[in-house]
Structures are given as structure tokens and as C-alpha cells.
Amino acid sequence: MESCLSGWVMSAIVWYIEDDADVAEQVSEGLRSAGFQVRVFSQGLDARSALATMTPDVLLIDWNLPDDAGPSLCAWQRRRDAQLPIMMLTVRDDPEEVVEGLRSGADDYVTKPFAMNVLVARIETLLRRAPAQTSLFTCGEIALDTGAHMVSVGCESVALTPLEYELLALFMRNKGRIVSRDVMHATIWEARGDYVSDNALTVAIKRLRAKLGTACHLRTVRSFGYRLEEPL
Amino acid sequence: MTIAVVGAACFGVALGIVCVGLVALHRRHAMRRRIDELTRYLEQAALGTAPALLPTGEDDLSRLQDELGKTVMALQRTRTDAVQVKDGFARNLAYIAHQTKTPLAALSLAADRLDPHDPIALADAARTIREQADRLKVLYDDLLVMARLDAGALNLVRTPQDVFTLVSIAVDTVEELADAACVSFEIVESGPCEVLADAHWTCEALANILKNCIEHAPAGSAVRVEYTSGPLFVEIRIIDEGPGFGMHETERVFDRFYTGARATASATGLGLAFAREIVELQQGSVRASSCSGGGACFDIRLYRH
Numbered sequence: 333m334e335s336c337l338s339g340w341v342m343s344a345i346v347w348y349i350e351d352d353a354d355v356a357e358q359v360s361e362g363l364r365s366a367g368f369q370v371r372v373f374s375q376g377l378d379a380r381s382a383l384a385t386m387t388p389d390v391l392l393i394d395w396n397l398p399d400d401a402g403p404s405l406c407a408w409q410r411r412r413d414a415q416l417p418i419m420m421l422t423v424r425d426d427p428e429e430v431v432e433g434l435r436s437g438a439d440d441y442v443t444k445p446f447a448m449n450v451l452v453a454r455i456e457t458l459l460r461r462a463p464a465q466t467s468l469f470t471c472g473e474i475a476l477d478t479g480a481h482m483v484s485v486g487c488e489s490v491a492l493t494p495l496e497y498e499l500l501a502l503f504m505r506n507k508g509r510i511v512s513r514d515v516m517h518a519t520i521w522e523a524r525g526d527y528v529s530d531n532a533l534t535v536a537i538k539r540l541r542a543k544l545g546t547a548c549h550l551r552t553v554r555s556f557g558y559r560l561e562e563p564l
Numbered sequence: 565m566t567i568a569v570v571g572a573a574c575f576g577v578a579l580g581i582v583c584v585g586l587v588a589l590h591r592r593h594a595m596r597r598r599i600d601e602l603t604r605y606l607e608q609a610a611l612g613t614a615p616a617l618l619p620t621g622e623d624d625l626s627r628l629q630d631e632l633g634k635t636v637m638a639l640q641r642t643r644t645d646a647v648q649v650k651d652g653f654a655r656n657l658a659y660i661a662h663q664t665k666t667p668l669a670a671l672s673l674a675a676d677r678l679d680p681h682d683p684i685a686l687a688d689a690a691r692t693i694r695e696q697a698d699r700l701k702v703l704y705d706d707l708l709v710m711a712r713l714d715a716g717a718l719n720l721v722r723t724p725q726d727v728f729t730l731v732s733i734a735v736d737t738v739e740e741l742a743d744a745a746c747v748s749f750e751i752v753e754s755g756p757c758e759v760l761a762d763a764h765w766t767c768e769a770l771a772n773i774l775k776n777c778i779e780h781a782p783a784g785s786a787v788r789v790e791y792t793s794g795p796l797f798v799e800i801r802i803i804d805e806g807p808g809f810g811m812h813e814t815e816r817v818f819d820r821f822y823t824g825a826r827a828t829a830s831a832t833g834l835g836l837a838f839a840r841e842i843v844e845l846q847q848g849s850v851r852a853s854s855c856s857g858g859g860a861c862f863d864i865r866l867y868r869h
Contacts, residue, residue: 424708425762428719445701530726536730546645552736555763 344389344459347407349373349481352396362448374500376401383409390455391418395429403436417458430556440559457508457562469504472563473547476504485547495532496540498523503550503560512557586663598625609636629797656710659821663703663793669694670679692786713841720762720845727791727798734770741775746783752790759798759866766866769842772835773802773862780860781808781816802862808854815851
């Protein structure tokens, strides 16, 4: 099952918007070596025209394009399609850039210079996200069934509090994406009609990680949020 | 008789006029002397020599003198600040030159060793390139922060933040480093507690202090993080089981480029400096001391309002 899945993932189509020709060439080469098909656009406008008629599997956007083309392209595409994974390439871990990017609809970001295997792993995880209609979510050994309201690690079921369950469900639905604290608050509010403090969220995540043990690959992404990753 | 009276009167008037004239001349002379004094004062200030304080007195020019004195002092302060900034830039440049010299030399040598016919040399060169690229990346990140701090371009937005959350994020950020060094963290949960802080940069500052602890703590030991709150501020305390500080080091550890007696080869001397600068830009404070057990103790104070 794993090899079939990775076979499908490996021939995925990446559209890469980057105005620096040298960087574009190096990154494309790296992605092609990992098995992706890559098409490079040097301008946001060209990508928009192409997106009107076709959709790739992943959109990779250099956040440093001139004329703010990165954020505006991302916001434009997100309005048209909530599902297409979008990855930002940023110049630095600038909180303003990253927060703006996540708010305009990007799923994740990688800072240049980055290790190619990190970019590949992140793109693969985004591609492995479950379709919207499913009720069963998996990540490594963790399985969450929203229909039966059950969580298991391997063969053992795990007892979670309602808050821990809602948070895990949120992360599983958004595997590979950075989930911001704002989104966490909003989701809990919608699910339970309850405002939960930052302190309570942080404590719940600590408990959740302890209960899931080594199967849990929930990464803290600085102060931006959390990202559930597939084990390598 | 009348001629004598008229004559005396005329003489009196003439004497009066002469007296008035003499007084007027004297005043003009005194005024000119004062103006000369003030002019000399300004000339000395322009030359950069510290001019002597002028005698204070109440005359028509005393207000002008006060204002001149204040202006000259302000100019001297500006000049001192400018010199300090220039020295700061010179030190930064010297640091950059020093830090890039070794990686550049190593990369250059590695490029020469890239021989496809010698797999051992090739592997060795590839490893060197990876190591030095990683080292340059750390330097690059530090330089960006330094440039923004020096330009006053670090945009700190203080909003209410939960302290346990800030500390947890900082600990998570250094998790990989801690695992590699076999150092664990213990965060004491003391309930919800808010401070006014910039989330991103405060976590960076805390993470820098935690990294310092990881570098000095022995393998297998724990770094303890606790916080206490009062009505005005919160104090976060970070304690490690390392060797602590030498005498007189506790003041210097937060200086830029100070790497201390027990620094590792890759120490930049900037982590703690940035931590303090970021905290102080938020009206907070950072202090280092040696614990009774011998380890290092950092106290970070952040204000709640």
C-alpha cells in the first residue's frame, strides 16, 4: 500500500512560480530527481492564465516575487479552490511574511536556503492529505475515525478528552498544513460553542502528545502554529 | 546772578548728558563682551573641544546663553551616539569577516578536492561542503537579526500572550538540539498567566537562552523552566545543571560577540545578546546568575501591562 501510494505521489505535478532563473533551475532539478513533474513560471500572471484551464497537484510559490505577486496569486487561487495544496518559499522566517502567507491561504512554508529532502517531504505530506468527504484519517500509526469518534495508535485505542479529540481531528484533517492558533480557537468555538484560552490549548496539546507517544509527529512551527507530519 | 544760575544749570545738564552717554557706552561695551563670550563658546563647541561653562548671571543675554548651552549639549550627545553607532558597525563588520573567513576557506579547499575518480576524497569534500553551508546558514540568520536590531527595524507587536504557551513553543523550537545533546526539559505548569509581548520574537529570545543551556548542560541532565507572576510583571526562570558562570561573567554574557571561557567552536556570541536586546526592547529585563547548585540561572522579566 505504501509503495502504491508513493508511486502516485511521485509522479505528481508541481507548478513552481519563481522569478530567479538560477534558483528555479536548482529547485526544479531537485524536485525532478525526487520524481515530481515540474513546470516553472517566471511570473504570477503566466501562472494565473495557466490555472484558468488546468490544475496542478501542488503550487509552489516564491514569496519574494515582485509586485507582491506571491500573496495575491495565493489568495486568488485559494478563493477558486480550497483544496489545492500551496507551499510558500520564503526568504526568511519573517513572522509578518509567514502569517500573511498562511492567512492568504498557503498551507505551509519553507525558508531558503532549504534542504531539498525537507521540501520533498513536506510536499509529499500535503499530497497525502485525505479527501474532504472521508471520515477516516490516518497519519503513520495514528487513526482517527470521525464516524465512530475513535482514536487508535497501532492496535490500541486511546482515550482523549473532548478538547484533545477536537484538536487531533483538526490536525488530521489538515495533515501537512500549518494550523494557526487562530484556526484552533475558531474550530473549538464552532465544535463546542466554547472559548478555550491559549493556556488550555497549550496544555491540551502537551497532554495529547503524551497520550499519543512516539507515534505523534505534531511539530510546533515557531509561534505560527502546529503541523502534523507523516513519519519519514 | 541769573547768568551764574543758568551757567550752573547748563553745566548740570551737560554733566547729565555725559553721564548718560558714559553709561550707554559702558552697556554697549558690556553687551559686546558678552556677545564675544558666547561667540567663542560656539566656536569651541564647533571645534569639538568641550567649552568652559559660562558664568551665569542675569542680563539680557542670559536666556540666549541657556538655550545655546542646551543646544550644544544636545549636539555633543548626538556626536557621541553617532561615534558609538559607527564603532558598532565596525565591530559587526569585523565579526562578519572573521566568521566567514573559515567557511569560505574550507569551501574553496573542498571544491579543489572534488575528484570524481577518488570516492573517499569526494565524500569527504561533500561532507565539508554540507557542514560549512550549515554554518553559513546560521551566520546568515544571525546577521539578518543583527541588521534589523541595529536598524531599529524589528517590528515588535506586543499583545497579550500566555506565558506557559510562550515557554512551551520555545522549548519545542529547540527540541532537536536538545535531543541531539541528550538534554531534557521540565516546564513547571503554573496555570494561565498573561504578559504583553511579541509572540514570535519573545519565543526567539527564550529559545536562544534555552540553546545556551543545552550547549553547556551535561548529557542526561534536565533544564528546568518555571514562571511566577506578580501584579506588574512575570518572571520566567531557566535553570541548567551545567558549570554555571565564572566570576564577573554574569554581566558579560549578554554582550555581543562574547563567547565565554567554555565556548564551543561554533559559538557565535550573539544568541544571549539578541535575547537581551529583544526583551529590553519590550521594556523587560534579563539577568544571569549562578545557582546554588552550580548551574546557570536566567531570570527573564516581562511586564503584564
